[in-house]
Amino acid sequence: MWDALQLSLLVSILATIGVGIVGTACGLLLARGQFPGRTVLDLILTLPMILPPTVTGYYLILLVGRKGLLGGYIYDWTGFTFAFAWQGAALASGVVALPIMVRAAKAAFRDVPVDLEQASYVLGKNKLTTFLRVTLPLARQGLISGLILSFARSIGEFGATLMLAGNIPGRTQTMPLAIYEAFTTGQDTLAQTLAILLTVLSGTVIVLTERSLQPRQR
Amino acid sequence: MGLSLVGVKRTFNASFELSLDMEVDIGITILFGRSGCGKTSALRLIAGLLAPEAGRIQFDQVVLFDARSSITMPVHERRVGFMFQYPSLFPHMTVEANIRYGAAQALEAGKWIDRFQLTDLSRRYPRELSGGEMQRVALARCLAAQPRLLLLDEPFSALDQRRRMSFQADLIRLREETKIPILLVTHNLDEAFALADRLVVLDEGGIVESYDAISLFSHPMRRVTADLLGVENLISCEVKQVSHGQMVVSTDLYEAHVEPDARFRIGDRIWLGIRAVDVRLVVTAEPRENEVYATIHRVIRSVASNQILLSLDGSTQDYDLIMALDEHHCIQHMIKPGGRIRVSLKRSKLFLCD
Numbered sequence: 001m002w003d004a005l006q007l008s009l010l011v012s013i014l015a016t017i018g019v020g021i022v023g024t025a026c027g028l029l030l031a032r033g034q035f036p037g038r039t040v041l042d043l044i045l046t047l048p049m050i051l052p053p054t055v056t057g058y059y060l061i062l063l064v065g066r067k068g069l070l071g072g073y074i075y076d077w078t079g080f081t082f083a084f085a086w087q088g089a090a091l092a093s094g095v096v097a098l099p100i101m102v103r104a105a106k107a108a109f110r111d112v113p114v115d116l117e118q119a120s121y122v123l124g125k126n127k128l129t130t131f132l133r134v135t136l137p138l139a140r141q142g143l144i145s146g147l148i149l150s151f152a153r154s155i156g157e158f159g160a161t162l163m164l165a166g167n168i169p170g171r172t173q174t175m176p177l178a179i180y181e182a183f184t185t186g187q188d189t190l191a192q193t194l195a196i197l198l199t200v201l202s203g204t205v206i207v208l209t210e211r212s213l214q215p216r217q218r
Numbered sequence: 219m220g221l222s223l224v225g226v227k228r229t230f231n232a233s234f235e236l237s238l239d240m241e242v243d244i245g246i247t248i249l250f251g252r253s254g255c256g257k258t259s260a261l262r263l264i265a266g267l268l269a270p271e272a273g274r275i276q277f278d279q280v281v282l283f284d285a286r287s288s289i290t291m292p293v294h295e296r297r298v299g300f301m302f303q304y305p306s307l308f309p310h311m312t313v314e315a316n317i318r319y320g321a322a323q324a325l326e327a328g329k330w331i332d333r334f335q336l337t338d339l340s341r342r343y344p345r346e347l348s349g350g351e352m353q354r355v356a357l358a359r360c361l362a363a364q365p366r367l368l369l370l371d372e373p374f375s376a377l378d379q380r381r382r383m384s385f386q387a388d389l390i391r392l393r394e395e396t397k398i399p400i401l402l403v404t405h406n407l408d409e410a411f412a413l414a415d416r417l418v419v420l421d422e423g424g425i426v427e428s429y430d431a432i433s434l435f436s437h438p439m440r441r442v443t444a445d446l447l448g449v450e451n452l453i454s455c456e457v458k459q460v461s462h463g464q465m466v467v468s469t470d471l472y473e474a475h476v477e478p479d480a481r482f483r484i485g486d487r488i489w490l491g492i493r494a495v496d497v498r499l500v501v502t503a504e505p506r507e508n509e510v511y512a513t514i515h516r517v518i519r520s521v522a523s524n525q526i527l528l529s530l531d532g533s534t535q536d537y538d539l540i541m542a543l544d545e546h547h548c549i550q551h552m553i554k555p556g557g558r559i560r561v562s563l564k565r566s567k568l569f570l571c572d
Contacts, residue, residue, distance in 0.1 A: 021322070096403050098471050106414060113306070115302055115304070115306045116306055116309075117305075118267050118300075118302075119294075119300070119302065119306040119307075119308070120308075120319070121266075121267070121292075121293040121294045121362075122265055122267070122293060122294075122296075122298060122299065122360075123292050123294075123319055123320030123359065123360075123363045124295075124297065124320055124322075125294055125319075133319070134308060137310045138308075138309070138310060162365070167312040
């Protein structure tokens, strides 16, 4: 049980960090960028939210599985594969949670008035300084809630993880997979305990989200 | 030398092109024009927030933009202070942090905090400030960044009358204390008149006239400028006589002696202009220059001075001339609709425009 909890936390934290970086960058690009293929990128980044997780998992196998489009090269060069590894669980959780972060980041960056960024430029600050000192702090609230929701989504991820990483106890078995296995093998007490643990964890995340969305008090 | 724009062009759509040739020296230059004539875009082109398609923008020896040499200095390197129409203060920073943000040195920020008496507000956030306070902070923030030029986009538009006056006083003091050329955009005639050292009139994307403010206010040379600058009386006329020292023009109702204007020849159809405040009521018996008889058509009361609409003798219009007269004189001389009066159009106050 603790193995599953530990792995779930590790997978979700790593997935959230990755999603935070990639999702923020993609959100910024979609909110501010004007480039060919913008709509296609937006669609691709939204798909994991619409598709059944098993389909997302299937695509991930095709892409990063041992014989996948990219996975084949990775395996040939490094001997590493995402398939049936905890890193695969982190990747699957991240991919499924990515649309949430992208949408939150896109909305957060769109809400930052362009006037303020321009005010920063005319005050002698370059784009990077402006992003770090003006855009990012002003988008902070939206980004934090995006991160928390991404964490919640990744900790509850089941289908895509099962497809790519499998369900190997102590290696790739996360909480949702452990609950499923406990239930299907008649270990009702274990299933209930794990379910309650996951519920408490998810509840805590919701409370944190609510708090982060409230206006800051000085 | 200051700022110079030579052949700067930017097309916004098929029907609107902004075309600018102008210079901005030390003091306050007002870029004046109707809403939507391209004033704000002109400032954005200078600051680098919009890219021109042609021309050259230069400050002293520093080239900010040159289409021929493909030079475009990045916005953050231009050292051009830009105060937006709305203060655009960073909401997550205190007043002090806002002012320090662009300051090259902490001392510079402190200097402008003191200068604009913002010490008591320094720990407050923008949402805790009034409109006037926000404008002062925005101006202090611009100045703390030590700009070589200051661009102010309708800085009074969000202020009430009292705060407007106070902020105007701040700008006048700033003009006296610093050597920074200031280019201020407005469509408000009173603001332009109160602040301008030099006036640049913009209409439909092009500069119509550019001259020292007092001359342009009193003697605009183009009809469109006179219109924009609120000249109440613009009358179609024809040049009848040109001789040394004077010129005679004829309207449908009277002939007027005006100062000679070398631009015009006998027979030219032009416009004769005079401000309502320069149309004088004649109360003495002796004749005055350019004197006409009129019937009072209507009296429109206002806080500053009343507008008297006059129908000149022989006219078929409701009114042909507007005269401004304060309430006290209206009462004293019994100015009422239907009354007959004599007015004089002082030669030095009349101007001709095409």
